Amino acid sequence: MAPRVLISDSLSTAAVQIFKDRGIDVDYLPDLGKDKEKLAEVIGDYDGLAIRSATKVTAKLLEKATRLKVVGRAGIGVDNVDIPAASAKGVIVMNTPFGNSITTAEHAVALMFALAREIPAADASTQAGKWEKNKFMGVEITGKTLGIIGCGNIGSIVAERGVGLKMRVVAFDPFLSPERAIELGVEKVELEDLLKRADFITLHTPLTDKTRNILSAENIAKTKKGVRIINCARGGLVDEVALRAALDSGHVAGAGFDVFTEEPANANPLFGHKNVVATPHLGASTSEAQENVALQVAEQLSDYLLKGAVTNALNMPSVTAEEAPKLTPFVRLAELIGSFAGQLTEDGITGVRLEYEGEVSEMNTRALGAAALAGLLKPQLDTVNMVSAPVMAKERGIAVEVMRREVAGTYDSLFRLVVKTPKLERSVAGTVFADGKPRIVEIKGIQMDAEFQPSMLYVTNKDKPGFIGRLGTLLGARGVNIATFALGRTAAGADAIALIGIDAVADDALLADVAKLENVVQVKRVTF
Numbered sequence: 001m002a003p004r005v006l007i008s009d010s011l012s013t014a015a016v017q018i019f020k021d022r023g024i025d026v027d028y029l030p031d032l033g034k035d036k037e038k039l040a041e042v043i044g045d046y047d048g049l050a051i052r053s054a055t056k057v058t059a060k061l062l063e064k065a066t067r068l069k070v071v072g073r074a075g076i077g078v079d080n081v082d083i084p085a086a087s088a089k090g091v092i093v094m095n096t097p098f099g100n101s102i103t104t105a106e107h108a109v110a111l112m113f114a115l116a117r118e119i120p121a122a123d124a125s126t127q128a129g130k131w132e133k134n135k136f137m138g139v140e141i142t143g144k145t146l147g148i149i150g151c152g153n154i155g156s157i158v159a160e161r162g163v164g165l166k167m168r169v170v171a172f173d174p175f176l177s178p179e180r181a182i183e184l185g186v187e188k189v190e191l192e193d194l195l196k197r198a199d200f201i202t203l204h205t206p207l208t209d210k211t212r213n214i215l216s217a218e219n220i221a222k223t224k225k226g227v228r229i230i231n232c233a234r235g236g237l238v239d240e241v242a243l244r245a246a247l248d249s250g251h252v253a254g255a256g257f258d259v260f261t262e263e264p265a266n267a268n269p270l271f272g273h274k275n276v277v278a279t280p281h282l283g284a285s286t287s288e289a290q291e292n293v294a295l296q297v298a299e300q301l302s303d304y305l306l307k308g309a310v311t312n313a314l315n316m317p318s319v320t321a322e323e324a325p326k327l328t329p330f331v332r333l334a335e336l337i338g339s340f341a342g343q344l345t346e347d348g349i350t351g352v353r354l355e356y357e358g359e360v361s362e363m364n365t366r367a368l369g370a371a372a373l374a375g376l377l378k379p380q381l382d383t384v385n386m387v388s389a390p391v392m393a394k395e396r397g398i399a400v401e402v403m404r405r406e407v408a409g410t411y412d413s414l415f416r417l418v419v420k421t422p423k424l425e426r427s428v429a430g431t432v433f434a435d436g437k438p439r440i441v442e443i444k445g446i447q448m449d450a451e452f453q454p455s456m457l458y459v460t461n462k463d464k465p466g467f468i469g470r471l472g473t474l475l476g477a478r479g480v481n482i483a484t485f486a487l488g489r490t491a492a493g494a495d496a497i498a499l500i501g502i503d504a505v506a507d508d509a510l511l512a513d514v515a516k517l518e519n520v521v522q523v524k525r526v527t528f
């Protein structure tokens with residue numbers, strides 16, 4: 001029986017044709033995504049689901065999706081898909097990471113011009129027959145400072161356009177390498193500096209715990225008077241109520257918003273202000289971009305459903321059917337080791353070394369390396385996956401070195417990731433035991449044996465009597481249950497590391513208390 005695909009959002013009909021040409025049964029119901037109940041009634045009939053942003057793939061919907069194997073997002077952001085729930089159900093989630101970047105960057109630039117010259121208001125007034133020539137006094141863009149928050153795919157294109165428009169471009173992005181900044185012609189700055197200097201601020205980050213409200217009331221107050229703010233990335237990056245107040249007071253001269261905390265945005269604190277230009281999440285809406293993403297998503301879904309090929313998956317490594325059984329646990333290991341190292345790294349990464357020892361050195365190390373890079377970049381790049389991670393690492397100037405040694409050491413297979421930043425070099429190594437479970441067996445050259453736990457504390461300390469007791473007592477007193485406790489040290493009395501699996505996610509107060517314990521050097525929270 002031919003696989004069945006449902007397209008539940010508005011997509012270029014080019015996608016429908018591709019599915020048909022490949023022999024896939026396709027239903028194109030572009031309004032169904034907006035009707036949760038109806039979608040839930042029919043989803044059980046489909047193997048694949050192609051969406052944009054209106055369809056919400058929730059855990060509840062996935063419960064009904066008994067046949068579903070793959071969800072394809074024709075676009076970048078997958079915040080409308082519950083990826084953990086999809087993974088738990090074995091449903092692959094794919095996106096099309098580059099197809100609409102240029103179009104979205106152009107929308108940000110369009111909003112910048114619309115704000116600078118008050119084009120929407122001038123248009124409305126002129127067409128109302130008012131000819132208010134003296135009412136609209138704009139600002140020039142040439143020579144102004146454009147502050148870009150998030151200089152990834154879209155931010156970089158905006159940066160190039162800004163340079164082309166003879167603007168001074170400054171960018172805040174912890175993952176932007178100095179080399180890439182030079183290549184783009186932008187000045188890499190800290191957020192505070194950007195806030196102080198920018199005449200226009202444009203946001204291009206994903207919405208993560210770190211970027212939510214990145215333009216908070218406090219940060220908006222630090223901006224230059226007369227700043228204009230553009231958001232074509234995600235609602236929630238800017239405190240809309242605080243921005244409205246800053247527009248009302250005249251501190252902020254204009255805001256161009258394509259995305260809103262709540263969408264569809266039928267009402268919003270920004271609406272109704274004369275200096276606000278709003279569009280209904282149109283960033284990706286050009287015929288070119290929609291054609292790109294529709295073709296890509298149809299090809300990816302067809303390839304998966306017909307051949308088992310995995311491309312641009314966010315929750316599944318790209319591996320062939322033959323190598324999958326042996327490789328999968330090592331892919332998981334590489335991703336976890338990468339994620340562990342990524343969560344410990346605060347500075348821009350300049351290089352990584354991927355070391356494979358023993359049997360693992362003869363496996364598909366490209367897939368393993370991609371998994372490690374995806375894990376490493378994930379804390380900063382929400383949309384990264386195994387396919388895009390090597391490209392993103394390259395774009396960010398991260399030099400990737402690979403070392404393979406066929407001879408095994410203590411373990412049949414060992415994978416070591418060495419992360420280099422301007423300040424340090426940190427190595428983490430792991431293996432997969434016969435039970436198929438990945439383990440950390442070495443950190444910074446210190447031997448240990450730790451299972452990955454959903455929530456962990458990473459503590460470096462001086463090896464002194466009584467330390468473990470004090471730590472245990474503190475966790476107990478805070479009601480934090482210890483699931484696992486792994487220790488390692490360079491020598492008696494010297495540098496030591498503790499990796500503690502706990503049954504709750506460590507909050508900042510707990511980290512601060514652990515940091516205060518005698519002989520603690522550093523404490524970090526890691527989650528998997």
Ligand SMILES: NC(=O)C1=CN([C@@H]2O[C@H](COP(=O)(O)OP(=O)(O)OC[C@H]3O[C@@H](n4cnc5c(N)ncnc54)[C@H](O)[C@@H]3O)[C@@H](O)[C@H]2O)C=CC1
Pocket residue numbers: 075076077078097100101104149150151152153154155172173174175176204205206207208210211232233234258259281282283284285380381382383384
């Ligand atoms: N309005 C629309 O229709 C569209 C919106 N988007 C959205 O645009 C956003 C950017 O997309 P891409 O450029 O493709 O993503 P990307 O992943 O290529 O770039 C995101 C950049 O943000 C940076 N970043 C992460 N955390 C940061 C932080 N705390 N502070 C500063 N920078 C940080 C990353 O290092 C990365 O360089 C996404 O949220 C995406 O969903 C994308 C397409 C269309």
Ligand SMILES: O=C(O)CCC(=O)C(=O)O
Pocket residue numbers: 052053074075076077078100281282283284285
């Ligand atoms: O599909 C759309 O119109 C929205 C695109 C978008 O926001 C994305 O690709 O992240």
